[in-house]
Structure formats: C-alpha cells, structure tokens
Amino acid sequence: MSKNPRWADISTVIVVIGLLVFMSSTLTWATEKTYRGKVQLTYVEWSSEIASTNVVKVVLEQLGYQVEIIPVTAAAMWQAVASGEADALVAAWLYTAHAHYLRAVRHQVEYLGPNLEGTKIGLVVPRYVTINSIEELNAYADKFGKKIIGIDPGVGLMSKTEEAIKAYHLNFKLMESSGATMTAMLEKAITNQQWVVVTGWTPHWMFSRWQLKYLADPKGIYDQKGIYSGEEHIGTIVRKGLKQDMPEVYRVLDKFYWEPEDMEQVMVWNEENKLAPYANAQRWVKENPDKVNCWISPDPNQDCSSLKKKTPVIHQH
Structure with missing residues (x-):
C-alpha cells in the first residue's frame, strides 16, 4: 500500500523543523557556554592608557567576554x-595626577592597587637644552617662547604645573593642548634644534624616540611632600560590586601587572602604526604568555609580581 504524498510532505516539513529547533538550541547553548558577559573599560586617550586598556581587552576577550x-x-x-556605567579602568595615575579624582569618588569605587610602578611626571626638555633645573x-624664558607645552586641561599634571609656575614665579604661560599635540610640537622643536619645555610623564614612547630629560627640582618638588611627587604608579579601579557580579574579571584585573618596558614596547608599536593598537596588543599578549597566564590563573593567591607589594596602599581620606 503506497503512502499519501501529501502526508509524506508534511512529515518531511516536521522533521526539518525539528532539526532546525535542535540546531538552534544547540547553538544557543554553545554561545552561552563561550560568552561570559559584557565588560566596559574606560580610559583617557594617552598613549600609555591606549596600550594598557587594549592589552586588558585582548586578555578578557580570550576568556570569552565581550x-x-x-x-x-x-x-x-x-x-x-x-556611577557603575563602566566596570573598570586601568589608567589611574596616582598619587599626583589623578589624586583629586580618587578623593572625589573614593566611597563609590574599589582600588585594586598598582598595575605599573615607576611612573613619573614633571617638566621635560630635550637633552641639548643646557639648563637642568626648573629654577633656571x-x-x-625668551628661548622657550615663554611657553610650557601642556596636555589636556583639567588633568592633575596640568594643575600641578600651574602650582609649579607659582612656586617658582615662572614668567611662562602653560599652553593647553593634548598628548598628541604636545608630542607633535616637541618633535617640531627637536627637528629645528629649538628650546622647548613640555609637561611629560613616564612611561611614554617619546623617551624611546628622543633624548630627553626631566628638569630637576631644587625646592624638593619631586618628593612626596612637594608639587610633583617622585616615582608614582598607575592603578586599577573597579566599580563597587564587580567582584560579586564578575569574579573572574575582577580576579584578572586585580592580578594585572606589568613593567614600564612592557608598556613602552606596545606604545612604540602603536606610534609606528597608529591605526593598530588592538593588533599590537594582540601581538604583545601572544609574545608574553608567562605574564598573561599569571593574570588569568584561577589561583586568587598567585601574585604576578613581587614588586607590586612594595607600593603602599593608598589611604582614601
């Protein structure tokens, strides 16, 4: 007895629908298994923070996060x-540059400690400039055009430089610009062997490209009691509740720690190819598996740098 063609067609449709439903549920399960959630990192577009934020992005994406x-x-x-609109930042320049921001929100965020130590801020000149001190x-002043080339208005480095101008009674005007504009003006001056003074910080790729020096501070500004401090660090800040909401992300951010030479390497690559900060971060992650494996290790007690313990905890008062 032959089957009814109409019913055969219906059976085929039912089988196909069943397969599609099964495949859809399987794909959904697979996506849920690999997709861990969305993480938002915020940063300032300084060469140092472009480098570090992209590296953290690459590492978290490899763990399955968007x-x-x-x-x-x-x-x-x-x-x-x-406010909780972003999950974290790895770009906190402390103590000096961002100290006032930390004070303003100290009860709304969690400070995880340094992710890079040995940073510094101050006034920078080319080495061919024959003075070595701020008081000189x-x-x-005329050789410098009575100008100090600054960066973004409102950042701590700018406000500290205004304080230095007053402390030393400098007959100079602090020029607001951006990190990119500052380095462009520095490059132009160096090309023409002109005298120039800029607001600078370490780590920065400009120290790898040109021969530069910080101006000394005979008033003691480069100690913890003065206007510019001595060696500082870059810290990691996360929103309240991140540890409970995303414990793995919190653990990676807490363990994220690298050296100035690591950051400078990525910054140099970024300067060579300004359009590829993400690809350069991928390259650094691939070439530094030991550091990255420590950051992503599930062992919460594994310290990725013994140096990290040398920086005192910030007292948020």
Whole structure:
C-alpha cells in the first residue's frame, strides 16, 4: 500500500523543523557556554592608557567576554566607574595626577592597587637644552617662547604645573593642548634644534624616540611632600560590586601587572602604526604568555609580581 504524498510532505516539513529547533538550541547553548558577559573599560586617550586598556581587552576577550573600551576625558573616566556605567579602568595615575579624582569618588569605587610602578611626571626638555633645573627657566624664558607645552586641561599634571609656575614665579604661560599635540610640537622643536619645555610623564614612547630629560627640582618638588611627587604608579579601579557580579574579571584585573618596558614596547608599536593598537596588543599578549597566564590563573593567591607589594596602599581620606 503506497503512502499519501501529501502526508509524506508534511512529515518531511516536521522533521526539518525539528532539526532546525535542535540546531538552534544547540547553538544557543554553545554561545552561552563561550560568552561570559559584557565588560566596559574606560580610559583617557594617552598613549600609555591606549596600550594598557587594549592589552586588558585582548586578555578578557580570550576568556570569552565581550569587551567595550570607551575613550573619555579623565574626569568622565572616573565618574563612569563611580556611577557603575563602566566596570573598570586601568589608567589611574596616582598619587599626583589623578589624586583629586580618587578623593572625589573614593566611597563609590574599589582600588585594586598598582598595575605599573615607576611612573613619573614633571617638566621635560630635550637633552641639548643646557639648563637642568626648573629654577633656571626664567633666565632663558625668551628661548622657550615663554611657553610650557601642556596636555589636556583639567588633568592633575596640568594643575600641578600651574602650582609649579607659582612656586617658582615662572614668567611662562602653560599652553593647553593634548598628548598628541604636545608630542607633535616637541618633535617640531627637536627637528629645528629649538628650546622647548613640555609637561611629560613616564612611561611614554617619546623617551624611546628622543633624548630627553626631566628638569630637576631644587625646592624638593619631586618628593612626596612637594608639587610633583617622585616615582608614582598607575592603578586599577573597579566599580563597587564587580567582584560579586564578575569574579573572574575582577580576579584578572586585580592580578594585572606589568613593567614600564612592557608598556613602552606596545606604545612604540602603536606610534609606528597608529591605526593598530588592538593588533599590537594582540601581538604583545601572544609574545608574553608567562605574564598573561599569571593574570588569568584561577589561583586568587598567585601574585604576578613581587614588586607590586612594595607600593603602599593608598589611604582614601
């Protein structure tokens, strides 16, 4: 007895629908298994923070997270984490440059400690400039055009430089610009062997490209009691509740720690190819498996750098 063709067609349709439903559920399960959630990192578009934020993005993505990185101003960066709009930042320049931002939101964020130590801020000149001290600037003000080339308005380095101008009674005007503009003006001056003074910080790729020096501070500004401090660090800040919501992300951020030479390597690559910060971060992650494996290790007690313990805890008061 032959089957009814109509019923055969219906049976075929039912089988196909069943297969599609099964495949859909399987794909959904697989996606849920590999997709861990969305992470938002915020940062300022300084060469140092472009490097570090992209490296963290690559590492978290390899663990299955969708990571969005959001470039903003320094004030907006801190406020985004404090309000919970962003999950974290790895770009906190402490103690000096971002100390006032930390004080403003200290009860709304969690400080995880340094992710890079040995940073420094101050006034920088090319090595061919024959002065070595801030107090010598006035004697050569005309050679510098009576200008200090600054960066973004509102950041701690700028406010500290304003304090230095007053402390030393400098006959100079602090020019607001950006990190990119500052280095472009520095390059132009060096090309023409002109005298120039800029607001600078370490780590920065410009120290690898040109021969530069910090101006000394005979008033003791480069100690913890003065205007510019001595060696500082870059810290990691996360929103309240991240440890409970995303314990793995919290653990990676807490263990993220690298050396100035690591950051400088990525910054040099970024300067050579400004359009590829993400690809350069991928390259660094691939070439440094020991550091990365420590960051992603499930052992919460594994310290990825004994140096990290040398930086005192910030007292948020």
